[in-house]
Amino acid sequence: MSHTAHIRSHRKPRPRSASTLALRAGVAGGVLSTIAVAGSAGPANAEPVTETIEMPALTLESPALATAVALSAESTQQAALDAQLQTQENAAATKAAKAAKKAKDEAVRKAEAEKKAEEAARAEAQERASRSSERTTLSARSTSTPSGSVGTVISFLKAQLGDAYVMGATGPNAWDCSSLVQAAYRQVGVDLPRVSQDQSVAGTQVSLDNVQVGDILYWGGAGSAYHVGVYIGDGQYLDAANPSKGVVIQDLSGYPASGAVRVL
Structure with missing residues (x-):
């Protein structure tokens, strides 16, 4: 016998595990998913048992997902519009407050100016009346x-x-x-x-x-x-x-x- 001849191993063949569960998920266009379950341990030449379950695929074409995405986009857009509107309202309120303060200050300044003008006119009238009275009195005192x-x-x-x-x-x-x-x-x-x-x-x-x-x-x-x-x-x-x-x-x-x- 040649030294290079194959010598059969004296090991006994290892038995397969009691059960084998294999999950195979394949997405082909999002159409099918397949789960294969091996049967109980048995002879090496036993045929495997295969069960195919069709599961619904979730794609962008799914009505539920499309609706959810649309609602989310609409909600985001509405939130952005609300924020923009609030910003515009705040700016308008600030502008209106500044305009109101300016108008109030102008009204106060105008009222003060009118009051001063009235006081000056009143003082001038009183001074003229006083001079006229004094002139009359002094004329009466004077000699012929x-x-x-x-x-x-x-x-x-x-x-x-x-x-x-x-x-x-x-x-x-x-x-x-x-x-x-x-x-x-x-x-x-x-x-x-x-x-x-x-x-x-x-x-x-x-x-x-x-x-x-x-x-x-x-x-x-x-x-x-x-x-x-x-x-x-x-x-x-x-x-x-x-x-x-x-x-x-x-x-x-x-x-x-x-x-x-x-x-x-």
């Missing part, structure tokens, strides 16, 4: 107006009673001391200098004991006076006094003049 050129000067001065005092103003409703005196004498053709210093030396110097109606009174030195007025008689003079008084009639006893000049 002389005739001639002096009378013309005094009449002009009394017509300005109650006007405002404003430094540098030259009328017709506001004056400083020297512009009022200059304007009064211009009514009779006398052209006086513009400032107090020059007016205090514009005519003939007279003593305060001999002062007459129509003479110019000055305060300070002759040629360096800081204020002027016009004597109207009975120890009184008329002048554009200061911003708080305006054009008034005052008593010399309360504010004695430094000197006087006569130009008429």
